[in-house]
Amino acid sequence: VNHAAATGTGTGVLGDTKTLNTDSYSSGYYLRDITKPMYSTGGKIETYTANYGTALPGTLLTDADNVWTDRAAVDAHYYAGKTYDYYYNKLGRNSFDNRGATMKSTVHYSRNYNNAFWNGTQMVYGDGDGRQFTSLSGALDLVAHEITHAVTERTAGLVYEYQPGALNESFSDVLGNLVENKNDPKWLLGEDVTTPGIAGDALRSMSNPNEYDQPDHMNEYRNLPNTREGDWGGVHINSGIPNKAFYNFVTTPGITKDNAGKIWYRALTQYLTSYSQFIDARNATIQAATDLFGANSLEATAVANAWASVGVG
Numbered sequence: 001v002n003h004a005a006a007t008g009t010g011t012g013v014l015g016d017t018k019t020l021n022t023d024s025y026s027s028g029y030y031l032r033d034i035t036k037p038m039y040s041t042g043g044k045i046e047t048y049t050a051n052y053g054t055a056l057p058g059t060l061l062t063d064a065d066n067v068w069t070d071r072a073a074v075d076a077h078y079y080a081g082k083t084y085d086y087y088y089n090k091l092g093r094n095s096f097d098n099r100g101a102t103m104k105s106t107v108h109y110s111r112n113y114n115n116a117f118w119n120g121t122q123m124v125y126g127d128g129d130g131r132q133f134t135s136l137s138g139a140l141d142l143v144a145h146e147i148t149h150a151v152t153e154r155t156a157g158l159v160y161e162y163q164p165g166a167l168n169e170s171f172s173d174v175l176g177n178l179v180e181n182k183n184d185p186k187w188l189l190g191e192d193v194t195t196p197g198i199a200g201d202a203l204r205s206m207s208n209p210n211e212y213d214q215p216d217h218m219n220e221y222r223n224l225p226n227t228r229e230g231d232w233g234g235v236h237i238n239s240g241i242p243n244k245a246f247y248n249f250v251t252t253p254g255i256t257k258d259n260a261g262k263i264w265y266r267a268l269t270q271y272l273t274s275y276s277q278f279i280d281a282r283n284a285t286i287q288a289a290t291d292l293f294g295a296n297s298l299e300a301t302a303v304a305n306a307w308a309s310v311g312v313g
């Protein structure tokens with residue numbers, strides 16, 4: 001019996017209904033998307049459950065009637081597809097390795113797990129404890145953030161410490177919100193899954209990093225130790241500075257989200273390396289804007305101004 005693409009329906013973490021690309025195979029349906037361009041070389045999007053344990057990838061999800069009720073799985077699958085589409089259609093990248101690698105996600109990792117991560121091979125999502133987070137795959141910006149960690153690992157390789165680590169985090173926040181593409185003037189991160197009991201809050205804000213205790217200027221840079229307690233030199237803290245730079249750039253009149261994404265992606269994949277510092281990201285994004293739009297373009301000028309506004313360059 002051959003695989004056949006099928007269209008299922010599912011309920012997401014926030015109770016919304018969405019259509020899913022699934023695989024009808026022998027007696028049932030698998031949570032496997034075989035409709036993407038990468039399928040021409042065998043690439044798929046597959047979603048698994050760890051069944052509240054920590055063995056990965058766990059079990060590929062199946063369903064008898066193609067109506068999916070595992071909300072965390074529905075969103076992990078749907079949002080991985082959306083992220084693939086953005087990278088392929090807007091940036092010309094074929095999966096995280098640019099060679100059509102299969103994208104695997106596992107949900108229901110451990111218990112009350114307030115975390116999500118790329119483990120070097122796949123995405124992994126906890127269900128949260130119901131207070132700090134609800135199921136973490138329920139936010140497209142967060143899913144795209146995790147997948148962008150994979151892209152960064154395969155390209156610039158920004159090490160996860162100090163300024164390169166804060167750049168690693170910032171590129172994931174930037175691409176995460178570009179993929180999510182909400183009309184959110186605050187450019188928040190994780191707003192859809194953070195504290196389900198409190199409206200309007202988030203993990204981070206790109207428009208006002210200070211709101212979540214992040215610096216938004218070099219003169220507020222936090223010198224922290226490269227330890228777990230020090231957030232590896234403040235990778236989720238000092239990311240506020242490049243995040244604010246991107247926010248100032250993308251909100252400059254005449255700058256489009258698509259063009260901002262092309263510039264940041266080109267800097268990440270063509271110019272940055274493992275130990276790049278904030279000044280190198282400034283130079284790389286100016287160079288990328290120059291490559292794409294010209295030396296005296298609105299884009300190149302706005303990029304330089306944006307970094308200067310946060311004290312870089």
Ligand SMILES: CCC(=O)Oc1c(C)cccc1C(=O)O
Nearest residue numbers: 114115116117142145189190203
């Ligand atoms: C916005 C995505 C994010 O920050 O995910 C993480 C969470 C929720 C906890 C710890 C680390 C991360 C990460 O991916 O950096």
Ligand SMILES: [Ca+2]
Nearest residue numbers: 141188189190
């Ligand atoms: Ca967001």
Ligand SMILES: [Zn+2]
Nearest residue numbers: 145149169172
């Ligand atoms: Zn991250």
